[in-house]
Amino acid sequence: xxxxxRIVLVNTSHPGNIGGVARAMKNMAIxxxxxxxxxxxxxxxxxxxxxxxxxxxxxxxxxxxxxxALEGCQLVVGASARSRHIPWPVVNPREMAQQVAAxxxxxxxxxxxxxxxxxxxxxxxxxxxxxxxxHVHIPSNPDFSSLNLAAAVQVICYELRMAALAEDPASELNxxxxxxxxxxxxxxxxxxxxxFFEHLEQALIExxxxxxxxxxxxxxxxxxxxxxxxxxxxxxxxxxxxxTATQKVQKQGGDHV
Amino acid sequence: xxxxxRIVLVNTSHPGNIGGVARAMKNMAIxxxxxxxxxxxxxxxxxxxxxxxxxxxxxxxxxxxxxxALEGCQLVVGASARSRHIPWPVVNPREMAQQVAAxxxxxxxxxxxxxxxxxxxxxxxxxxxxxxxxHVHIPSNPDFSSLNLAAAVQVICYELRMAALAEDPASELNxxxxxxxxxxxxxxxxxxxxxFFEHLEQALIExxxxxxxxxxxxxxxxxxxxxxxxxxxxxxxxxxxxxTATQKVQKQGGDHV
Numbered sequence: 234x235x236x237x238x239r240i241v242l243v244n245t246s247h248p249g250n251i252g253g254v255a256r257a258m259k260n261m262a263i264x265x266x267x268x269x270x271x272x273x274x275x276x277x278x279x280x281x282x283x284x285x286x287x288x289x290x291x292x293x294x295x296x297x298x299x300x301x302a303l304e305g306c307q308l309v310v311g312a313s314a315r316s317r318h319i320p321w322p323v324v325n326p327r328e329m330a331q332q333v334a335a336x337x338x339x340x341x342x343x344x345x346x347x348x349x350x351x352x353x354x355x356x357x358x359x360x361x362x363x364x365x366x367x368h369v370h371i372p373s374n375p376d377f378s379s380l381n382l383a384a385a386v387q388v389i390c391y392e393l394r395m396a397a398l399a400e401d402p403a404s405e406l407n408x409x410x411x412x413x414x415x416x417x418x419x420x421x422x423x424x425x426x427x428x429f430f431e432h433l434e435q436a437l438i439e440x441x442x443x444x445x446x447x448x449x450x451x452x453x454x455x456x457x458x459x460x461x462x463x464x465x466x467x468x469x470x471x472x473x474x475x476x477t478a479t480q481k482v483q484k485q486g487g488d489h490v
Numbered sequence: 491x492x493x494x495x496r497i498v499l500v501n502t503s504h505p506g507n508i509g510g511v512a513r514a515m516k517n518m519a520i521x522x523x524x525x526x527x528x529x530x531x532x533x534x535x536x537x538x539x540x541x542x543x544x545x546x547x548x549x550x551x552x553x554x555x556x557x558x559a560l561e562g563c564q565l566v567v568g569a570s571a572r573s574r575h576i577p578w579p580v581v582n583p584r585e586m587a588q589q590v591a592a593x594x595x596x597x598x599x600x601x602x603x604x605x606x607x608x609x610x611x612x613x614x615x616x617x618x619x620x621x622x623x624x625h626v627h628i629p630s631n632p633d634f635s636s637l638n639l640a641a642a643v644q645v646i647c648y649e650l651r652m653a654a655l656a657e658d659p660a661s662e663l664n665x666x667x668x669x670x671x672x673x674x675x676x677x678x679x680x681x682x683x684x685x686f687f688e689h690l691e692q693a694l695i696e697x698x699x700x701x702x703x704x705x706x707x708x709x710x711x712x713x714x715x716x717x718x719x720x721x722x723x724x725x726x727x728x729x730x731x732x733x734t735a736t737q738k739v740q741k742q743g744g745d746h747v
Contacts, residue, residue: 253638253641256637256638256641257637257638257641259631259634260628260630260631260634260635260636260637260641261630261631262630262631262633262634284636284638285634286634320674325652325662325663326648327652371517371648372651372652372655372661372662372663373517373518373519373651374516374517374518374519376519377516377517377519377542377543378517379517379541380513380514380517380644381510381513381514381541381640383638383641384510384513384514384517384640384641384644387637387641387644387645388644388645388648391583391628391645391648394629394630395582395584395629398629404629405582405629406582406629417577
């Protein structure tokens with residue numbers, strides 16, 4: 234899905250922003266950049282801000298009209314501030330990404346998608362926005378709504394990547410582990426946990442912290458604390474080691490009394 | 491919820507990035523910035539990149555240790571690249587925002603949350619990461635994983651704002667309109683649509699485009715096309731005006747033959 238997405242920048246003024254966009258794209262594994270009549274490109278400022286995403290800049294296509302940039306595109310989405318004279322279908326970045334994923338899924342061949350971003354100071358013209366099937370609006374602070382160009386591209390590409398990863402059963406988003414990352418040690422089993430809680434209770438009685446005749450909610454609270462952290466086998470081993478050491482100290486103390 | 495979030499930057503090297511972070515925060519209506527031992531601050535470069543988010547810079551707290559920055563925080567989330575020697579609970583930005591929203595909802599008082607970001611070149615140290623309840627990882631391209639600092643803060647703040655807006659029934663995310671924005675004209679009603687489709691069919695017969703004895707799927711296809719665009723009252727008026735004009739031309743042509 235990400236290979237069919239092109240980022241189109243219209244009349245960008247600051248070459249540094251083009252570099253920032255290239256970096257944001259590459260971070261999200263999106264590589265096709267089209268520049269419509271940029272003020273200054275190529276530029277050292279672009280290369281510096283790209284921080285290593287120079288392949289994106291080198292393969293960027295420079296064209297003179299939006300029409301050329303959109304050639305072959307089947308879904309065109311324009312970045313837009315909210316209020317327009319004639320409202321157009323507006324989606325937020327998450328909805329946009331879900332629609333792009335849905336369109337790709339429904340179609341046999343890959344669907345070419347363009348995300349179009351306007352000038353730093355005044356965005357896209359109404360005429361340019363009317364060439365789009367949809368407008369995408371980042372739900373920003375109404376009192377301070379204008380994002381930096383590279384930041385806007387970052388949010389849009391992030392949502393596209395999240396949608397692409399959601400489709401991929403092997404991706405980190407669909408990792409079965411509840412932590413979202415592979416844990417290094419196997420989880421403790423239920424019976425290992427129960428033996429730990431028995432050991433804990435016994436030790437707390439021995440050190441006179443728990444009164445078996447008036448236990449209150451102590452064990453419940455401790456159980457809840459430890460269960461919440463979903464301990465692994467090594468951790469339970471460590472905790473039981475501490476209990477054994479505690480019991481030993483208590484016994485020695487008892488001997489000396 | 492956003493008022494209880496603080497963004498903590500540790501040992502930032504480039505003041506421009508501090509400005510970029512301030513802008514990204516203000517775009518998402520997050521205002522509390524804490525700087526741990528920044529290389530250069532205040533700085534004109536920060537102010538320039540903030541593009542008007544100077545209030546965030548002016549109210550930023552500068553402290554010398556992470557411990558001071560985290561004072562009073564009940565949930566601490568550190569930004570992290572993926573692989574670590576000892577895995578820690580890792581969430582993606584969306585899960586992080588959902589957890590922050592859940593924690594706020596479950597608690598009677600506001601829960602202070604810190605999002606901690608490390609140095610541009612090497613992130614947070616292991617010791618700093620171990621002060622966090624959770625790590626948040628932006629699922630970036632494994633071959634080019636390091637986001638610009640302001641871009642990373644933008645993604646995190648965007649997800650926090652999306653989660654905050656989802657909780658707010660009056661927010662644009664919960665707009666009842668299927669377009670995500672208020673449409674300017676009322677939708678056409680079902681019966682207006684039916685009268686339009688009858689009119690369309692009649693006109694297509696009159697201009698010999700539709701053969702009533704062999705209609706095939708023509709009306710179904712046209713119906714699907716127009717229904718998909720969810721026409722409003724004015725649009726239906728325009729379409730019917732076109733049909734009437736077409737019928738008139740056809741009749742005049744017929745008269746001249």
